Amino acid sequence: xxxxxxxxxxxxxxxxxxxxxxxxxxxxxxxxxxxxxxxxxxxxxxxxxxxxxxxxxxxxxxxxxxxxxxxxxxxxxxxxxxxxxxxxxxxxxxxxxxxxxxxxxxxxxxxxxxxxxxxxxxxxxxxxxxxxxxxxxxxxxxxxxxxxxxxxxxxxxxxxxxxxxxxxxxxxxxxxxxxxxxxxxxxxxxxxxxxxxxxxxxxxxxxxxxxxxxxxxxxxxxxxxxxxxxxxxxxxxxxxxxxxxxxxxxxxxxxxxxxxxxxxxxxxxxxxxxxxxxxx
Amino acid sequence: xxxxxxxxxxxxxxxxxxxxxxxxxxxxxxxxxxxxxxxxxxxxxxxxxxxxxxxxxxxxxxxxxxxxxxxxxxxxxxxxxxxxxxxxxxxxxxxxxxxxxxxxxxxxxxxxxxxxxxxxxxxxxxxxxxxxxxxxxxxxxxxxxxxxxxxxxxxxxxxxxxxxxxxxxxxxxxxxxxxxxxxxxxxxxxxxxxxxxxxxxxxxxxxxxxxxxxxxxxxxxxxxxxxxxxxxxxxxxxxxxxxxxxxxxxxxxxxxxxxxxxxxxxxxxxxxxxxxxxxxxxxxxxxxxxxxxxxxxx
Numbered sequence: 001x002x003x004x005x006x007x008x009x010x011x012x013x014x015x016x017x018x019x020x021x022x023x024x025x026x027x028x029x030x031x032x033x034x035x036x037x038x039x040x041x042x043x044x045x046x047x048x049x050x051x052x053x054x055x056x057x058x059x060x061x062x063x064x065x066x067x068x069x070x071x072x073x074x075x076x077x078x079x080x081x082x083x084x085x086x087x088x089x090x091x092x093x094x095x096x097x098x099x100x101x102x103x104x105x106x107x108x109x110x111x112x113x114x115x116x117x118x119x120x121x122x123x124x125x126x127x128x129x130x131x132x133x134x135x136x137x138x139x140x141x142x143x144x145x146x147x148x149x150x151x152x153x154x155x156x157x158x159x160x161x162x163x164x165x166x167x168x169x170x171x172x173x174x175x176x177x178x179x180x181x182x183x184x185x186x187x188x189x190x191x192x193x194x195x196x197x198x199x200x201x202x203x204x205x206x207x208x209x210x211x212x213x214x215x216x217x218x219x220x221x222x223x224x225x226x227x228x229x230x231x232x233x234x235x236x237x238x239x240x241x242x243x244x245x246x247x248x249x250x251x252x253x254x255x256x257x258x259x260x261x262x263x264x265x266x267x268x269x270x271x272x273x274x275x276x277x278x279x280x
Numbered sequence: 281x282x283x284x285x286x287x288x289x290x291x292x293x294x295x296x297x298x299x300x301x302x303x304x305x306x307x308x309x310x311x312x313x314x315x316x317x318x319x320x321x322x323x324x325x326x327x328x329x330x331x332x333x334x335x336x337x338x339x340x341x342x343x344x345x346x347x348x349x350x351x352x353x354x355x356x357x358x359x360x361x362x363x364x365x366x367x368x369x370x371x372x373x374x375x376x377x378x379x380x381x382x383x384x385x386x387x388x389x390x391x392x393x394x395x396x397x398x399x400x401x402x403x404x405x406x407x408x409x410x411x412x413x414x415x416x417x418x419x420x421x422x423x424x425x426x427x428x429x430x431x432x433x434x435x436x437x438x439x440x441x442x443x444x445x446x447x448x449x450x451x452x453x454x455x456x457x458x459x460x461x462x463x464x465x466x467x468x469x470x471x472x473x474x475x476x477x478x479x480x481x482x483x484x485x486x487x488x489x490x491x492x493x494x495x496x497x498x499x500x501x502x503x504x505x506x507x508x509x510x511x512x513x514x515x516x517x518x519x520x521x522x523x524x525x526x527x528x529x530x531x532x533x534x535x536x537x538x539x540x541x542x543x544x545x546x547x548x549x550x551x552x553x554x555x556x557x558x559x560x561x562x563x564x565x566x567x568x569x570x571x572x573x574x575x576x577x578x
Contacts, residue, residue, distance in 0.1 A: 071481040079463065087342055130464060
């Protein structure tokens with residue numbers, strides 16, 4: 001392959017300068033947090049960043065076909081990237097928040113399984129409607145063979161389309177995306193909840209029991225907000241549609257990871273500053 | 281033990297409410313062309329195909345339902361804080377949220393259709409009057425069922441999130457499940473009923489949506505009637521399964537050991553994976569390829 005042919009597509013090109021600037025911004029935000037709250041605040045912020053990165057990375061796995069998928073013109077689920085990832089991740093957050101009292105590990109895994117279960121049901125029902133409602137078998141437009149099952153794809157594409165339905169690799173990608181999203185959202189929630197439970201009674205001069213509803217609500221709202229921030233950022237990186245982990249667009253994930261880390265750090269810093277007074 | 285039996289009963293009720301919510305949501309969005317197929321309704325006049333299809337899409341289903349359910353849940357929560365009976369509070373909250381949906385649908389239809397004036401597409405006032413109320417009725421059912429299940433999760437099952445936040449989360453999940461499952465059936469099977477059954481719509485046919493019914497021009501109530509049969513019920517089953525199984529595994533197994541709930545969740549994912557694979561292989565065997573493999577390789 002020649003050097004010209006090997007050049008990545010314009011939309012997928014990595015910009016080292018921009019990524020370097022992103023990393024510097026991330027370090028600056030971490031430094032600010034370390035200056036304000038070197039122990040509690042910084043550990044929470046790192047948890048929030050890891051959660052945000054998990055959401056951003058997980059969104060790349062979710063097979064989304066947008067409007068063409070709704071006409072059976074392209075494979076994937078017929079809705080938007082950010083919307084589907086948010087739906088799955090928030091269903092996971094719901095379960096994870098319920099298990100928050102059991103500790104970080106159990107809560108995060110519960111959240112991940114909740115997100116994965118939502119995606120497994122949704123992807124199965126999508127194929128159900130395609131096959132039994134519309135009589136259309138699944139076919140990928142991006143690969144000749146399914147990387148997991150080895151099924152050939154090209155002859156199952158109907159004329160004039162790029163494929164349709166959810167091939168098995170896309171189903172697996174959707175479940176992985178739901179797991180990562182649910183786990184990331186729950187991690188953000190659990191970290192912020194722990195900080196708010198500790199700090200809010202002192203800030204508001206009330207008892208720990210009185211502050212619980214406020215702590216849960218604030219941590220929940222920040223978790224939902226951070227979820228949408230990271231899912232939408234990733235949707236811009238994907239530019240519309242993606243079939244799953246076998247899609248060439250999946251290789252763009254490093255760019256999204258840096259962007260998600262910076263955005264999560266900024267939002268997380270605001271969440272920490274709510275309860276940690278400035279040292280002035 | 282009594283606590284678990286009570287929890288299972290509430291879980292069954294929330295599953296049933298979620299099923300109705302999913303079916304109503306998909307039918308509402310199809311009457312309003314709110315899902316991804318709205319692109320074809322918007323494209324058709326630009327290709328010279330003027331129509332009488334309602335189009336109120338200015339946001340995707342998940343954020344729109346997130347807004348309406350959060351609004352309904354927030355208002356219901358406020359009424360309950362004022363010591364109103366929860367049933368009345370939920371009904372009042374959902375009625376007010378439905379009015380917001382009606383304003384949204386009206387401005388969206390007028391705005392979207394007016395932008396097509398240069399292609400000769402009229403804004404039909406009779407469509408606005410007849411379709412908006414039908415979408416509002418369906419939206420009320422979807423919002424009421426979702427807010428009620430959120431209230432049950434919060435008040436009866438003891439989830440820590442406040443009602444408005446639960447409304448936002450399950451509203452977005454409702455829109456995601458409904459649009460994922462129901463959109464292809466409306467987009468391919470109804471809008472392109474003039475294309476071959478059992479194949480995707482060729483890209484060259486984009487915009488040529490079916491505009492005529494058995495008598496006169498097709499309108500969006502016809503589309504709601506058609507898609508309610510499979511798209512709506514499949515969306516309802518999808519959202520019902522999500523809510524029911526998520527709550528069931530938590531209520532029954534987390535009380536015994538949190539890891540049991542996780543293991544059961546993983547087993548469910550594996551079962552759905554096997555079912556999905558079975559459906560995929562069944563379709564390949566029974567429908568067969570469109571072209572012979574040799575041609576495809578070439």
